[in-house]
C-alpha cells in the first residue's frame with residue numbers, strides 16, 4: 010500500500026532522515042513512534058507529498074508521491090501536526106470547502122461533511138468560527154478534514170495532542186473503527202497509545218528506523234534479557250554453584266541476603282527458554298527450599314527505551330549510515346547498566362531490610378555484579 014525506500018531529508022546541514030525504509034500493508038493500523046525530533050512529522054510530510062524528500066522514494070499504491078503526486082495524494086487523508094485550517098471560516102463552511110477540494114460530487118458534500126462532524130464530535134460547533142475554537146476542537150476539525158471523503162489511507166500526526174482524556178478515548182475508538190476499513194498511520198511519542206490502538210509499530214530515533222514489528226514481536230526482541238529472581242533458604246555460594254551450570258542463565262547479577270539463612274539472586278536469563286522448572290528440580294534434589302522464583306520480562310517500555318536510546322547521532326558522519334547495527338541485540342544487552350538491577354532491589358527494599366553484612370560472604374556484601382562465561386558457550 011505504501012512503500013518507503015531509502016528516504017533522506019536534509020534541512021540545510023541537518024540530516025533529519027537517514028535512509029528510512031519500510032512498507033505499510035493494507036488495512037492495518039500503524040503506530041509511528043519516536044521521541045521528540047526523531048523525524049516523525051518529516052516522514053509523514055514526505056509520505057503525504059507536503060514536503061519533497063532529499064533522496065529516496067515513496068510509492069502510494071504504486072504511484073510515486075513526487076512524479077504522480079495527484080494520483081498518490083488522492084488516496085490519502087492527512088492530519089498534519091499543524092492542521093491547515095482557515096481561521097476565519099465557520100466549521101461546516103470550511104469542511105464543505107475541503108469537500109470541494111477533494112472532488113466530492115456536489116450532491117454528496119453535505120452528507121459527507123455531516124458524517125465526519127458526527128464522527129469527530131463537532132456537529133454542535135458546525136456554525137462556530139474556527140479561530141474561536143479551543144485547541145482540542147481545532148484538532149477535531151483537523152481530523153474531520155482528514156477523514157472526509159473516506160480516503161483509503163489516513164495519516165494522522167499526533168491526533169490526540171491537545172485533547173482532554175474523554176476525547177482521547179473517543180478519538181482512539183474512532184481510529185480503531187477507521188482501521189477496520191482503512192489503512193491508518195498515526196504518529197505518537199506515547200508508547201501506551203500506540204500499543205493500545207495499533208497492529209504494527211514503527212520506531213524511529215534520530216532520523217533512523219530502529220524497528221518495525223508488532224508489539225509482541227518487539228518484546229520478543231529482548232526476551233533474552235529477562236530477569237529471574239530466585240530466593241532460597243541457602244547461601245550465595247551454594248546457589249551460585251547450582252545456577253551457574255544451567256544453560257540459559259546469562260548472568261547472575263545481584264545477591265542479597267534477605268534474612269539469616271535466606272539469599273535472593275537476580276539472574277539475567279533468556280525467557281524464550283523457560284528454566285524455572287529446571288531450577289526447581291535442581292534445588293529440590295539438593296534439598297534446598299526454594300522460596301521464590303519470579304520471571305520479569307522486559308516491558309514494551311523497556312524495549313522502546315533501549316531501542317531509541319541506543320541510536321547514535323552520526324550527523325557529521327555521512328558515510329556511516331548503517332542502520333543494520335541497530336538490530337544487534339547483543340549490543341543492547343551489553344549496554345544494560347547496573348541501574349536496572351538496583352531498581353529491582355529498590356522496589357523490593359522491604360524484602361531486603363534484614364540483610365546483614367557478613368565477613369565470610371563479603372563477595373556479596375553489596376549488589377554483586379557477577380559476569381561469567383558459560384564455558385560451553387556456542
Ligand SMILES: Nc1ncnc2c1ncn2[C@@H]1O[C@H](COP(=O)(O)OP(=O)(O)OP(=O)(O)O)[C@@H](O)[C@H]1O
Nearest residue numbers: 020023025043044045046047048049050051052198
Ligand atoms: N523546517 C525545518 N527546518 C530545520 N530543521 C527542521 C525543520 N523541521 C524539522 N526539523 C528538524 O528535523 C528533526 C526532525 O523533526 P520532526 O519534526 O520530523 O520530528 P518529530 O519526530 O515529528 O518530533 P515531535 O515529536 O517533536 O513532533 C528535528 O531535529 C527538527 O529540529
Ligand SMILES: [Mg+2]
Nearest residue numbers: 049050051090
Ligand atoms: Mg512531529
